[in-house]
Amino acid sequence: MIRKKTCVAMLLAGGQGSRLGVLTRHTAKPAVPFGGKYRIIDFPLSNCSNSGIDTVGVLTQWQPLELNAYIGSGSPWDLDLNSGGVYVLPPYQGGPEAEWYMGTANAIYQNLPFLEQYDPDYVLILSGDHIYKMDYADMLQHHINNEADITIAVRPVPWEEASRFGIMNTDELGNIIEFEEKPKNPKSNKASMGIYIFNYKRLRELLIADEANPNSNKDFGKDIIPTMLAAGDKMVAYNFTAYWKDVGTIESLWDANMDLLTVPPPVNLQDRSWRIYARNIGMPPHFTAASGSVENSLITEGCIIRGTVKDSVLSAGVVIEEGAVVEGSVIMPATRIGKNARVIRSIVSENAVIGEGAVVGAAEGDIAVIGTNTVLPEGATVAAGEQVGQ
Amino acid sequence: MIRKKTCVAMLLAGGQGSRLGVLTRHTAKPAVPFGGKYRIIDFPLSNCSNSGIDTVGVLTQWQPLELNAYIGSGSPWDLDLNSGGVYVLPPYQGGPEAEWYMGTANAIYQNLPFLEQYDPDYVLILSGDHIYKMDYADMLQHHINNEADITIAVRPVPWEEASRFGIMNTDELGNIIEFEEKPKNPKSNKASMGIYIFNYKRLRELLIADEANPNSNKDFGKDIIPTMLAAGDKMVAYNFTAYWKDVGTIESLWDANMDLLTVPPPVNLQDRSWRIYARNIGMPPHFTAASGSVENSLITEGCIIRGTVKDSVLSAGVVIEEGAVVEGSVIMPATRIGKNARVIRSIVSENAVIGEGAVVGAAEGDIAVIGTNTVLPEGATVAAGEQVGQ
């Protein structure tokens, strides 16, 4: 039932993702809703499917239930296969180590037996908190053509911001000759996107050696890549210039949602040759009432709009009651905004209820956040930048 | 995507299953091959599917990779569904407890959030090491008709053996009034099969209370059932008289395989109204050579028989070389028995190689066992009852 695979993808779904605060208290980061009808993981999974990579391991140990149920058999992404498919991979007993994952490299190390099953030539390492469309097959071809040991996807960042990133310094042929984590005086503006293609044999060697090193953080960026540089491995940069957004913080998650409202949007979700697939929950078309008013927004199935929505992104089944005003906000599935409530520059998570006349967020300041299942009482106020949730 | 379910099944896949020795060193017990083209888990999963129970959690923390790959999307059992399906459930962080499973009750306790998703009326608890065909829908109807809090499947065992089992003493209406673990003087011969149907609400209460009890073993048989008896819950026995075999030991696993060779077999695998489904690995029909001889045996796809096979069960892709004799044995997938080797009353696990002229097992004594991937050198001898493996 298992056949050899040229390339297997390993998606690091991360730990608690504390930078997303209340949004990830009850769910894994990749399961966080995005863009009205997606979850973050739809982007890497759809990219894999569209790139012809049909075997994906999702490494997680934090609140996997929602993610598990969302991925299900993998059919929304055409990943319900007899040969290959998508697997959620938690730590287990009887493997190389029976421990919770410690660091990105350790998570892959603990799942070497999973990779071994497919005897892959290449392993693609992905993160679960990036919004982008990328043809991994093209990156893989680049890797093969360059006979590289590792290929790292990089994108140009503004020079003035380069000192906030992991910067890859390359020679004129695109070989990586230096890697600097948050350099004070960056020599290049090519930032690592955390997307790697490894030759599997070499990766295996590296992980086993790293695991034996007591001083290692067991992290790709901090340990594996420096080791490879020191060892003289062939390391190649793969330039990516299209839209890419890390959504690992409240601010960036909000930004990325707002990006979808610009015309034309920087990431096209309607491109039929590179669809972003999502699990659909089967609700009727949304209804905008006579009292409703919507401008410059994304609204999806099951929503009922009786109030005013502007510059916002609403997920499935959201109800906006009469007199309520939602502006510059992201409202996640099945949440209800009560009568005359005001939600400004906020993220309201799933299944929350904002009481009548409550005020969340403000036109200035940081994004306000309301957590999953939170019931905000009538008339309550949540200030800009404040987080409320269980 | 998740809809309310009347009944959700939770399959306790168990820990290392050390009673199966080398057979479960690299794999979870339910993934152990059985009957030529099945794995143990095919029986409970097929029973669920045939009974119309379409949501199954498989609780495991020991070597889940092979089991995971075998279950895949669940399609062989018609369990690749948008609503429901089969999920492998390991321990995780952020749940009720971030710990390895301790006891059967604790494993279910840690997965209460999984059950919560389906808001079930009933929960069916199953084990991963039984061979049987059972209509759980019938048992559920029995549970509903009796307005029970728990229904326990029981089967009659010979009176003289009753003191080796957990015995349920019932009144004339089938209510369980006493439970004795391995009683010296059994009052009944109704042995628990480890198959329970609980009212979910009551189960939830019991698990939460049991978890808070520091003296509990967190086990259904030792803790939950006695608690229910003490609390006066309505406890009902469901009588099951068809074939049922615990395959938790080498001896019983061998016995159950041999049972398939009796005519007619006690468990009919050809019954089209209650098929036992299995993942098929797609090999050609087996080939029996001119030098081969097969009698009273089950042989499946991909096998090549050049030697003599008698009273044996062979899994897919097994090769029996010329002059080799296999008698009264169970040979698991992709194993090769070398020229002139003799394998008698043995279980040889997956992907093993028995060297030319080697002798495994004997006509008398305990079953000999060869572990997964083991290469037994030419001329080696493995005595009856001996286990060889990595």
Added chain:
Amino acid sequence: MKRNIVGLIYTGERVEELRELTRLRAVAAVPMLGRYRMIDFVLSNMIHSHIRNIGIITQKNYHSLMDHLGSGREWDLHGKRSGMTILPPYMNKDNVGVYEGMLDALRSNINFLRRSTERYIAISDSHVLYKLRYDKMLEKHLEMGADMTLLYSRERSVRRNGAGRYLDIADDGTVFQIECDPTIPHYPNTYLSTFLLRRELLIDLVDRAVSSGYHHFTRELLMQMLREKNYKICGYECPGNVWVVDSVQSYFDTNMDFLDQQNREMIFDTSAPVLTKLRDEMPARYAKGAHVSNSLIADGCVIEGTVENSILFRGVKVKPGAVIRNAIIMQDTAVYHDAELDNCILDKEVIVRDHSRLIGPKGYPIVVGKNLTI
């Protein structure tokens, strides 16, 4: 839990009054309510009644229906053991044929009936829209000790002069009489072309009816059964509202009824969703300056103009200045700048050019066929 009902959906209705809407498709495949097709409602009812073995009798023009149903995956009917069985006339003849009537179709597919293992069978047409639990209907059937149970509604909106079947039902639920296509219906109970009985009994009835030379189930067989009184035939009142889609006007009205929240809540109960084929569209996008009021809008729409009292299917584009009122606009249709539509039904992939105007008279919505440019 026990799966003891097999479902059978008859999609061979000839509903001439639907005109252009059924020129290229069966009634079962007519698009409804922004993202559905008629068959989705009966199919979803069956799924939520724990029915997992469903036969679908098709006639000519079933390609869009087949395309919609695919492998049955969206309804979890793609299994090996059970699932969806398409029963087209071609399985039995060399060419695409036509069933004379439901009885004809049942006879041709008697093997499907024989091979099924469920004790009961529920049979439904596809031009009627309602929410129903067939398993509850079976409970009542058993409670009544009925041989056959017929589904009916007392709702006045589904009564038609000169068309339909109406039941005379006693206080104890027994059906006395049925009238077919009466000029003015006498009885207050509209039969919803949906019935339930033991599978073996149906096989017997079909065998007998065929030997009597009958073609039509209701008009011939059922009427005779009522006359003979050998069987206990009972009525089961459909809970909630029902709609019959048998003309352009009733199609229009049915859709518009769902701008009412109560009707939506009844049919789109979140615990038992209406399942349909997926398209992986992005959410609907409202541009700056969009005006939408009292309308159902499906995913994939891009709205830059004005939409009132309307239903927009997936992927409809409304350009700036365009005004749509009291209209049903199907999938991927585009309405360009400053065009105006009122009281009309636009089929799939229509293009409405800049400044075009299409204003239908009240009560007679204009229908624009698939793929046209106006």
Added chain:
Amino acid sequence: MKRNIVGLIYTGERVEELRELTRLRAVAAVPMLGRYRMIDFVLSNMIHSHIRNIGIITQKNYHSLMDHLGSGREWDLHGKRSGMTILPPYMNKDNVGVYEGMLDALRSNINFLRRSTERYIAISDSHVLYKLRYDKMLEKHLEMGADMTLLYSRERSVRRNGAGRYLDIADDGTVFQIECDPTIPHYPNTYLSTFLLRRELLIDLVDRAVSSGYHHFTRELLMQMLREKNYKICGYECPGNVWVVDSVQSYFDTNMDFLDQQNREMIFDTSAPVLTKLRDEMPARYAKGAHVSNSLIADGCVIEGTVENSILFRGVKVKPGAVIRNAIIMQDTAVYHDAELDNCILDKEVIVRDHSRLIGPKGYPIVVGKNLTI
């Protein structure tokens, strides 16, 4: 990795010499080697060449083929985005029609060719059995700078007097000439009705050929291209053995060839298995007293008698005393006590009664049609 080939399988071959075996089924659906159908081999070749968009052109009698393919799940071709597309004549006409030839079929399905996004297309008939990596064939195609590449074999066993197509190929791999159905083939290279080219070029060629009134791809279009010499047409030699199934005898011989281990190892390479529809049968059961020698036995068989030099499909029953020699016995056929079979082919669900004897002459195996009792 890059999926740059779309596959197209033509199942419309008329192979009269297969007689009863193709009376009710396409060649593509003819059962092979104990558990397969002819189409499984070409389909599996495509899957293992990373082809995930496959069109299957069907003719009349395609129901058993459709039933076999189902939703494509067994070949992982059940996806939303890519997968298997059945292209029957009925999609284009009111009734089941017939394609005059491959070119006709290509023209009718030009939309499938246009909608596909892959740069190259590989087209194959279904009556030829071989192991091939189309992606390797494409590599060679690109290396040669060819416009079109034709698959051929030098194997003598596939040469036929008065039938087949044969290629004259230069040392550099260029194809000079093709001969169609020659009385005695001149050229040593048998064309395997399999070719590869740019998808856009194929669309152009089909457009042009249709306007020239052509129906046949090889006999008309390809011959003209070779005459005109405007395109570089190259040959690609099929690695390994090939079989052509075009008569009862070649069907028999092809099956029997797989009693040879080398042939089995070539085609049933475990890293690239031949995928087929599953049946969930239990393993074959050998009773006490069973004698089996030099035979392929599928799952679900129950053998109580003697089987020599034979191929038994799934679910065949051989009762005590029955003797089967040099025979191909298809699915669910039962051979009762003391019956004797030699040199014959029994189709599905045949019943051979106690003491029946059926002995075919060497070289002329007897064929017993589906469902018969003898």
